[in-house]
Amino acid sequence: MNVLITTIGRRGTLTKIFKEELNKIGGKVIVTDNSPLAPALYQADNYYLTPRVDDENYIERIIEICQKEEIKVIIPLLEKSFPIFDRARDIFKEKGIILLLSKAETFEKCKDKYKLYEYFKGNSILTPESYLCQDLGSDFSFPLFIKPRTGQGSQDIFKVKDQKELNFFSKYIDNPIIQEYIEGTEYTIDTLSDLEGNLLSAVPRKRIEVRSGEVSKSVTVKDDRLINWAKNIIEDLGIIGPANLQAIITPxxxxxxxxxxxxxxxxxxxxxxxxxxxxxxxxxMVKGEEVRPFLGNFEDGLAMLRYDTPLFRRIDELGEKND
Known part of the structure; x- marks a missing residue:
């Protein structure tokens, strides 16, 4: 079975994981990016350059790649591309290609941090108090967090300690959301759900260090509370495929x-x-084989210490491809 992962960027380790495991069962991982400088391109079985995801010819190019490489499943990584892929979902289905992506209603709710806050509050799930700038009022205390209402990763997230900083970042950040500052330990729960939205796995990991918006040091933690909450939230929202749920455990x-x-x-x-x-x-999942949930079945206390690994390639060979 051949898998296409789009907008691969720096995800070299993820690419190598898919290549190693798919090769064992006679499959391949194909990746795409719009930049020939994306290092993970050169870790895959094959790669293709594409237009930007907002280009009118983007989906046409993806379909062309799928047909050439006999792709059975597409895994998008860039949230900006999700609506574009979703609009082409029926086209992929007609061609026998599974789009491993939640429905539009779900990913739009996740993308909009204020809508997600309202979902948490409406379902009695503890979450930091959050405000839009026009609704902030005067009943709050510093410090606060301010970040974009929509967006991917941890870019443009700031802790503000006074009104002056709040005023500045409210203008600096496009369409911000303001959140109560919460002390505690951050956790991310990596999840995988089947095509019907049933949670198969949930792995909580403590975030020890974050660099440039991505975790650089982390350790797995077998916390039944986090796993059970993940099951409730992920299945209620109808998540399909991979996801990551973030939480803070307070003192x-x-x-x-x-x-x-x-x-x-x-x-x-x-x-x-x-x-x-x-x-x-x-x-x-894609082949229709039964996959039963195995929540909590992972190695506890395993640490990850990430570091940069250089990739070398002649400059005149970057992006070179036999299409």
Whole structure:
């Protein structure tokens, strides 16, 4: 079975994981990006350059690649591309290609951090109090967090300690959301759901260090509370395929949920190393084989320490491809 992962960027380890596991069962991983400087391109079985995701010819190019490489499943990584892929969902279905992506209603709710906050509050799920700028009023205390209402990753997230900083960042950030600042330990729960939205696996990991918006040091933690909450939230929202749910455990031992991203997170190689064979599980799902949930079945206390690895290629060979 051949898998296409789009907008691969720097996800070299994820690419190598899919290549290693799919090759074992006679499959391949094909990746795309719009830049020949995306290092993960050169880790795959094959790669293709595409237009930007907002280009009118983007989906046509993806279909062309799928047909040439006999792709059975597409895994988008860039949230900006989700609506574009969703609009072409029926086209892929007609061609026998599964789009491993949640429905539009779900990923739009996850993308909009204020809508997600309203979902948490409406379902009695603890979460930091959140406000739009026009609704902030005067009943709050510093410090606060301010970040874009929509967006991918941890870019443009700031802790503000006074009114002057709040005024500045409210103008600096486009369409911001303001959140109560919560002390505590951050956790990410890597999840995988089947094509019907049933949760198959959930691996909580403590975030020890984050660099440039992605976790660089992390450790798996077998916390039944986090796993059970993940099952409730992920299945209620109808998540399909991979996702990562973020939470903070406060000094008072309260669990407060802050974000949900319906895609592979940057730290997912740790969950793979802890025992979750994502490529094999996805292959079985796509082939219609039974995959039973195995929540909590992973190695506890496994740490990941990430570091940069250089990739060397002649400059005149970057992006060179036999299309």
């Amino acid at each position: 008072e031992d309260e669990i407060k949920f802050i974000e949900l991203n319906p895609r592979f997170g940057g730290g997912v190689p740790l969950s793979y190393q802890a025992g979750i064979n994502y490529p094999l599980l996805i292959s079985k």
